[in-house]
Amino acid sequence: MYILIVGGGKVGSNLTSTLMKMGHEVTLVEGDRDRYALLEEKFEHVVRPGDATELFVLERAGVERADLVVAVTGDDEDNIIVCQVAKEKYGVPKVIARVNDPRNQPHFDMVGITLTVSATATILALIEHQLPQHELVTLIDLKRENLEIVEFAIGSGSPAAGKYVRELNLPNRSRLISVTRDGRAEIAIGETQLAPGDLVMAILEPDVEDELKQQLMPA
Amino acid sequence: MKLLIVGCGRVGSSIARNMSDDGHDVSVIDEDPEALQRLPESWPGRFVHGHGLDTEVLVEGGIGTADACVVCTDGDNTNIVIAQIARKRFDCPCVVTRVLDPARAAFYDTLGLQTVCPTSRSIDIMTEAICATPGRMTDDG
Numbered sequence: 232m233y234i235l236i237v238g239g240g241k242v243g244s245n246l247t248s249t250l251m252k253m254g255h256e257v258t259l260v261e262g263d264r265d266r267y268a269l270l271e272e273k274f275e276h277v278v279r280p281g282d283a284t285e286l287f288v289l290e291r292a293g294v295e296r297a298d299l300v301v302a303v304t305g306d307d308e309d310n311i312i313v314c315q316v317a318k319e320k321y322g323v324p325k326v327i328a329r330v331n332d333p334r335n336q337p338h339f340d341m342v343g344i345t346l347t348v349s350a351t352a353t354i355l356a357l358i359e360h361q362l363p364q365h366e367l368v369t370l371i372d373l374k375r376e377n378l379e380i381v382e383f384a385i386g387s388g389s390p391a392a393g394k395y396v397r398e399l400n401l402p403n404r405s406r407l408i409s410v411t412r413d414g415r416a417e418i419a420i421g422e423t424q425l426a427p428g429d430l431v432m433a434i435l436e437p438d439v440e441d442e443l444k445q446q447l448m449p450a
Numbered sequence: 451m452k453l454l455i456v457g458c459g460r461v462g463s464s465i466a467r468n469m470s471d472d473g474h475d476v477s478v479i480d481e482d483p484e485a486l487q488r489l490p491e492s493w494p495g496r497f498v499h500g501h502g503l504d505t506e507v508l509v510e511g512g513i514g515t516a517d518a519c520v521v522c523t524d525g526d527n528t529n530i531v532i533a534q535i536a537r538k539r540f541d542c543p544c545v546v547t548r549v550l551d552p553a554r555a556a557f558y559d560t561l562g563l564q565t566v567c568p569t570s571r572s573i574d575i576m577t578e579a580i581c582a583t584p585g586r587m588t589d590d591g
Contacts, residue, residue: 284527286553308503308527312554320557335503338531341538 235260235297235323237283237313238304239270242329246301247274258292262304284312286320294321303329307338314344345375367444370432380408380434381443387427388449397421402442405435454516454542455479456502456532457523461548463488465520470495477511480523502532508540518544526551533563 232255236243239261247259259274260283261267267280281288283302294300300317302310307330314326330336330349339347359368360382371380385392391399396407396419407419411430417423419431435443453469455462458480466489470476476495480486483499500507502523513519519536521529526549533547547565549555555567 284554285551286557306527308525308531311531312527316554316557319561334505337505337539338503338535342531342534 232256232298233293233296234258235289235292235294235300235317237300237302237310238329239263239266239278240303240305242303243301244270244273246303247277251277260288260292284309284316286316289313289316289321294323297321297323299323299325299327301327305331307331307335311335311339311342311344314339315342318343340374367440377436378434379437379440380432381440382430382432383444383447385425385427385429385431385447386449389425389427389447390449391425391447392427394425395421396423396425399446401446402435402439404439405433405443408432408434451475451517452512452515453477454508454511454513454519454536456508456511456519456521457529457548458482458485458488458497459522459524460488461522462520465522466495477516479507479511503528503535505535505539508532508535513540513542516540516542518542518546520546522548526554530554530558530563533558533565537563 234250234255234257236247236257236259239259243259247257250257257277259270259278260281261270261278262282264280267278270278279292283289294317300314300323302313304310310328314328317323318326326344327346327348328339328344330339330347333349333351336347336349356370360370367381367383369379369381373379409416409432410419410423410425412426412428433443452475454477455466456479458466458478462478466476466478477498478489478495479498479500479502481501486497489497496511498507498511502508513536519542521533523529529547529549533545536542536545545564547563549558549565549567550569552567552570555565555570559565
């Protein structure tokens with residue numbers, strides 16, 4: 232696969248070495264001259280200098296034949312423009328962007344960049360995952376598929392406590408995936424009986440979230 | 451009309467002053483509080499201190515009800531993203547955006563943004579000025 236990486240900071244340079252080790256063809260574009268000089272010692276011809284939001288820089292880096300463009304600069308506007316131009320102008324089949332400020336996430340969504348990675352949002356999700364919970368926690372948001380994988384605890388007041396999965400009146404566009412009890416996870420099947428304290432994972436379309444909550448959480 | 455201007459540099463502040471003098475309701479956004487100095491001392495409009503990518507700042511500047519929005523910060527990419535927010539998320543009927551890079555300006559025009567590229571304009575005007583002069587008159591001309 233030919234992968235174009237924009238932004239040679241820690242994320243970009245580590246991605247470059249890892250992907251090269253995996254046998255991919257990689258080009259890394261870095262806009263800062265000093266940073267470029269450092270990267271060039273390590274990556275030689277694989278790294279190119281230039282502002283990748285300039286179309287000619289992208290073209291010279293071979294954007295037209297790229298299978299994947301990854302924009303991981305420290306600047307959200309630049310990441311948005313690189314991905315949008317790669318997708319809309321050069322027809323790159325897949326783009327991935329780093330979100331530096333989670334408040335900018337809606338702007339990435341707005342221009343149709345569905346694959347985004349945000350360190351802040353990821354860490355927040357991990358913290359939520361560790362805390363005792365009374366709410367649905369979104370573990371994975373599959374924007375392009377319009378699906379999400381959520382986790383929640385069955386409280387003692389839950390209408391689902393003591394019931395078998397087959398007895399639940401779950402929304403059509405949702406499925407339970409697994410039930411974790413005392414640290415052991417099992418795939419949820421019709422004969423799985425839910426008990427207070429269980430951690431349940433489910434996959435669903437985001438708009439049936441409220442309906443699912445009603446079935447599984449105390450009012 | 452209600453006008454929102456994002457970026458209060460030379461261009462933004464001049465448009466703000468002209469439109470306000472003509473009786474329009476003008477709001478200005480800039481991330482530098484000092485930019486207010488570019489506006490007249492008795493500035494009758496609103497000045498919001500903040501970054502134009504921040505949705506709350508745009509809302510405070512009145513993007514939700516503005517009839518037109520001028521985007522002219524000093525960053526092309528920032529301008530392009532703000533312009534798309536104004537159009538797509540706030541349905542602003544008229545959004546004019548400054549983009550210094552001719553290539554990006556041309557591409558985003560094809561995506562439906564109304565861009566103004568001072569670089570292309572300068573190139574045209576200067577080339578025209580050069581071509582319009584007869585050059586040095588030499589004896590052996």
